[in-house]
Amino acid sequence: MSTRHITADTTLGELTIVATDDAITGLYFLDHIRRPAQETFGPEVSGDSDELLARASRQLSEYLTRSRRVFDLPFSVEGDAFQRAVWDIVAEIPFGETTTYGAIAERIGDRALAQSVGQAVGTNPLCIFVPCHRVLGANGKLTGYAGGLTRKQALLELENPALVNFFFVS
Secondary structure, three states: OEEEEEEEEEEEEEEEEEEEEEEEEEEEEOOOOOOOHHHHHHHHHOOOHHHHHHHHHHHHHHOOOOOOOOOOEEEOEEEOOOHHHHHHHOOOOOOOOOOEEHHHHHHHHHHHHHHHHHHHOOOOEEEOOOOHHHEOOHHHHHOOOOOHHHHHHHHHHHHHHHHHHHHHOO
């Protein structure tokens, strides 16, 4: 297994993009909550020498400049069946739209699982690529984000400024 990473400077701060073999397996902020140990990322490589990581970095940059809405990358994540089910639903949330933890729990089959959904969303190893920033608390409340609420709000504003101004401006 060939695990390696690059570091990308972005408008949201430094991000580490991790790949294993032929798939992207992680995207983490420097101060990411639940950030894996640096040694699990494998060696740092040059984006020029790794086509997959260069493509991921390029697509991330395009997204952050509003010239990309959907990522076209191979992803592979490790998680239990429940986490993977939640991440699959989160991956389907369209650009500029949001949903709630409760709505995801309902799709899984039990609204009472909203807190468990929140825990699964919080462990998403592919933040931004699997857009957990699009998941809100009940009544549109801005809650939890492994990269911090300021970044979550910035990502939501990037995608839909009117929505953020409606729900979150104090």
